[in-house]
Amino acid sequence: MKKSRTIGDGDGPFVTAESAVMLARRAPLDAWACYLGGSIPFVLGILYFWSDMSRGAYARERCAPAALGLAFLFICMKTGQSMYAARLLDMLTHRRRPWTLRRLRRLVWVQSAVQPWGLLAIPLSMPALIPFVYVYGYFQNLTVLGDGDDSDLKSLRRRARQLAGKHLFSHSLTLWLLSPWMLGLAMVLSFGVVWLMMTIVMRHAGHDAVVVFVVGALFFVMFVWPLSPLGSVLILNLAALFVGIPELLRIFLGWDTVFRLSAGYAVANTTFLVTLFGVAYLCMDPLLKAAYVIRCFKGESLRNGLDLKVALAELREAREAAS
Amino acid sequence: MNELQKKRCFHHPQREAVARCPECRGFFCRECIVDHESRALCADCMARLSASRASGRGGHRFIPPLYAVAGLIWLWFVFYAFGRILLALPSSFHEGDIWAQPAEWMAP
Numbered sequence: 001m002k003k004s005r006t007i008g009d010g011d012g013p014f015v016t017a018e019s020a021v022m023l024a025r026r027a028p029l030d031a032w033a034c035y036l037g038g039s040i041p042f043v044l045g046i047l048y049f050w051s052d053m054s055r056g057a058y059a060r061e062r063c064a065p066a067a068l069g070l071a072f073l074f075i076c077m078k079t080g081q082s083m084y085a086a087r088l089l090d091m092l093t094h095r096r097r098p099w100t101l102r103r104l105r106r107l108v109w110v111q112s113a114v115q116p117w118g119l120l121a122i123p124l125s126m127p128a129l130i131p132f133v134y135v136y137g138y139f140q141n142l143t144v145l146g147d148g149d150d151s152d153l154k155s156l157r158r159r160a161r162q163l164a165g166k167h168l169f170s171h172s173l174t175l176w177l178l179s180p181w182m183l184g185l186a187m188v189l190s191f192g193v194v195w196l197m198m199t200i201v202m203r204h205a206g207h208d209a210v211v212v213f214v215v216g217a218l219f220f221v222m223f224v225w226p227l228s229p230l231g232s233v234l235i236l237n238l239a240a241l242f243v244g245i246p247e248l249l250r251i252f253l254g255w256d257t258v259f260r261l262s263a264g265y266a267v268a269n270t271t272f273l274v275t276l277f278g279v280a281y282l283c284m285d286p287l288l289k290a291a292y293v294i295r296c297f298k299g300e301s302l303r304n305g306l307d308l309k310v311a312l313a314e315l316r317e318a319r320e321a322a323s
Numbered sequence: 324m325n326e327l328q329k330k331r332c333f334h335h336p337q338r339e340a341v342a343r344c345p346e347c348r349g350f351f352c353r354e355c356i357v358d359h360e361s362r363a364l365c366a367d368c369m370a371r372l373s374a375s376r377a378s379g380r381g382g383h384r385f386i387p388p389l390y391a392v393a394g395l396i397w398l399w400f401v402f403y404a405f406g407r408i409l410l411a412l413p414s415s416f417h418e419g420d421i422w423a424q425p426a427e428w429m430a431p
Contacts, residue, residue: 049402053409054417063406064399071398106387113390116398153387270417304358 013173020178020291023088027290031087035286038080042073043278051271071116078111078143081289086147088293093310097149107148110156114142126185133172136181137164140292163299171295176228178288180281183231186224187277193223234280242276243267333365344368 049066053059083099086107090096097103118139125135141160150156164171176182225232246260301307330340332352340350346368357369364372409417 049406050409053406054412055414059410063410064403067402067406068399070402071395074398075395109387109391112394113387114394116394119398119401153390
């Protein structure tokens, strides 16, 4: 007999991704304001830091204060992301928890206490894929659960750990589809591998543009695309947009920018690649957060029956509206 | 399971027991049991646990801020180390010149 499917069985990764997109699309403006208000300053800060450290004349003296500034921006980003996740969770549960000063303070303490360690744990867990999924999920769950309602770190960590271990296969595929970290890994790997292979190709075939392009495209398909399919498509679109804008400016307005004059070399510049990744992160991460909100909601519902309470409340509202 | 079916509630002997409290090991009916963090606890144990947690929280009031400060210092270190790595990389790497010419060790 075929086993009936329940919420607890865990939805497939494509269903979760689709639900995440729907949830993010329905998110109110204040949720987006929280997310973008926290994340855009950090992405701009990283871009400034990267370009300053890569070519600033006095970068060595500025490194320590700039790093401290980035640390504060990181905390702001995590705070904004947690507030965004809390708002999405409120949407799912049809309630509106007020933002009191006390709750906000608890949220900042919890996020600053746990999220910085993700920068150590996630890269360390990357070489082994399964712990990476578990560790990554753990920190994403903490973003959702550490929304200031519960300040008990021990209980938060236990709940996040339990949820990270649920439906590991579906969890891995969701991560593969939506995670900006997978895109980052693909970009770093491809940068090293493609550089090495292109060096060999250039040595044997010279600077033949067609050969270089074909080999580059081949390695993109072999190394980058399988690691992060959605991210790769997004990166290609963004790259085409960024390269195309200076050309369009010249054609329609007659403006010649430094990006157009530098021809293809601007594309190989590391700041360009980091900019691409930063924008891709801002596009993918809200969807990933929405996916974890859904995962946490379903996982917690198994324990406290919240989904049933929400369904009953919806029925009650529908009956009252009909009568 | 068979053992549970034969047991009666500690507070209501006329009722069948449905769960066993993992703290006090007593048997209880549906009304006397509470779900707390994925564990079915009896009301007495739940009250005791809540009281001990509440008293414990007062003593650990400064722990989350301490963790937060430790996290901030760790972040500062991570970004500082990241900045030093970026400074140590040659400018040909940042400017993309490495794509235009073979690496030195590859040159004949």
